[in-house]
Amino acid sequence: MIPSPARLVENGPKPIAAYIHVPFCSQRCGYCNFSLLANRPDLYERYVDAMERELSRLEVPRPVKTIFYGGGTPSILPEQIAARLFELIRYWLPLDNGGECSLEANPRDISEKMLRFWKSQGINRLSIGGQSFQETKLKVLERDHNPNELIDSVERAIAHIPRVSLDLIFAAPGETLKDWLSDLDHVLKLGLEHVSTYGLTFEKGSSFWGRLQRKELKRADEDLELEMYTQAIDVLTQGGLEHYEVSNFARPGQACQHNQAYWNGDRWWAFGPSAASYLGKHRSVNHHGTLNYLRRLEAGETALIECEELSIDQQWRERFVFGMRQMRGVPWSQWRSSVPEKTRSDIDTALQEHIDMGYLEVHGEYVRLSRAGLVVSDGLWSSYFDAS
Numbered sequence: 001m002i003p004s005p006a007r008l009v010e011n012g013p014k015p016i017a018a019y020i021h022v023p024f025c026s027q028r029c030g031y032c033n034f035s036l037l038a039n040r041p042d043l044y045e046r047y048v049d050a051m052e053r054e055l056s057r058l059e060v061p062r063p064v065k066t067i068f069y070g071g072g073t074p075s076i077l078p079e080q081i082a083a084r085l086f087e088l089i090r091y092w093l094p095l096d097n098g099g100e101c102s103l104e105a106n107p108r109d110i111s112e113k114m115l116r117f118w119k120s121q122g123i124n125r126l127s128i129g130g131q132s133f134q135e136t137k138l139k140v141l142e143r144d145h146n147p148n149e150l151i152d153s154v155e156r157a158i159a160h161i162p163r164v165s166l167d168l169i170f171a172a173p174g175e176t177l178k179d180w181l182s183d184l185d186h187v188l189k190l191g192l193e194h195v196s197t198y199g200l201t202f203e204k205g206s207s208f209w210g211r212l213q214r215k216e217l218k219r220a221d222e223d224l225e226l227e228m229y230t231q232a233i234d235v236l237t238q239g240g241l242e243h244y245e246v247s248n249f250a251r252p253g254q255a256c257q258h259n260q261a262y263w264n265g266d267r268w269w270a271f272g273p274s275a276a277s278y279l280g281k282h283r284s285v286n287h288h289g290t291l292n293y294l295r296r297l298e299a300g301e302t303a304l305i306e307c308e309e310l311s312i313d314q315q316w317r318e319r320f321v322f323g324m325r326q327m328r329g330v331p332w333s334q335w336r337s338s339v340p341e342k343t344r345s346d347i348d349t350a351l352q353e354h355i356d357m358g359y360l361e362v363h364g365e366y367v368r369l370s371r372a373g374l375v376v377s378d379g380l381w382s383s384y385f386d387a388s
């Protein structure tokens with residue numbers, strides 16, 4: 001029997017963040033395999049009803065420092081329906097004074113009217129899924145906006161919302177280094193204070209995955225992708241943004257507090273289809289399919305499909321690896337004394353190996369990725385888990 005979220009946090013550290021998954025988009029982009037339904041406005045009301053039931057499992061309001069509405073496309077919800085969702089969240093997950101409340105938005109949804117509405121509802125950070133300012137690249141990615149719509153939406157958002165971030169994808173099929181440099185140039189010219197850059201991945205379940213197997217699409221050359229990533233670091237940092245996490249850049253004070261909770265090993269709540277939470281010492285995951293999620297909540301059943309208790313060993317290994325995604329690294333010399341002996345010795349061994357290879361470096365009390373380690377970082381982390 002899967003315990004309720006309220007039970008899971010009884011004896012552990014309290015969650016400080018909350019993720020709300022809104023599983024709707026106007027259409028599905030070619031590279032996306034997220035849990036969502038395209039073009040289903042008929043389900044919006046049912047979704048908010050289900051969220052009301054899921055949230056009531058909290059039993060009492062649980063204050064948090066950050067809230068993140070992600071998806072899917074949370075900005076797709078019309079005012080009346082979104083207002084109901086925001087009200088539920090304000091009741092069950094009241095935000096601390098000065099807390100961060102982010103909403104992911106698609107450029108086409110970002111009108112003056114909606115910006116005023118979101119702001120009135122407490123949204124103080126907008127994360128725009130722009131992906132590119134290049135017409136051809138946007139078409140390849142099957143996005144539903146064009147470059148001018150993106151530029152206008154960024155300018156409008158900056159005028160209304162205190163903090164605005166932009167997601168960009170690089171290494172799209174056919175993309176040149178010149179295209180990518182032009183995308184980076186737009187970030188600086190528009191005065192964006194936060195940007196997340198991701199190399200395109202081909203995920204099972206996406207239409208790009210099938211097209212790749214059928215050889216209708218070609219991955220970008222590995223060297224070109226690497227060059228794009230290193231150019232992003234150079235151009236954005238020279239433009240005054242700090243590279244604070246493998247994929248994230250921000251002006252001082254603009255880093256995403258919600259994502260930092262994940263990387264710092266803090267606990268977080270998560271609601272909606274496929275949402276994964278980290279409560280006390282448990283990691284739990286909701287039903288992935290939206291219709292299944294709705295039916296279960298409507299039948300009075302739990303949204304959870306899986307709940308795993310993490311050992312102290314697993315908790316430390318995860319905390320180490322997530323923490324290392326941040327450019328400042330982790331204060332390993334401080335942590336060592338709290339870590340169980342076997343875990344400490346395994347991590348020490350992997351660490352020394354990666355320091356000798358030049359991928360990690362020691363900086364005061366911290367151990368962190370070197371520039372050489374940054375570009376291979378995804379390949380390093382399994383060494384910190386395998387020995388468990």
Ligand code: SF4
Nearest residue numbers: 025028029032071072
């Ligand atoms: S990439 Fe974003 S906008 Fe496109 S389908 Fe996925 S969640 Fe929706």
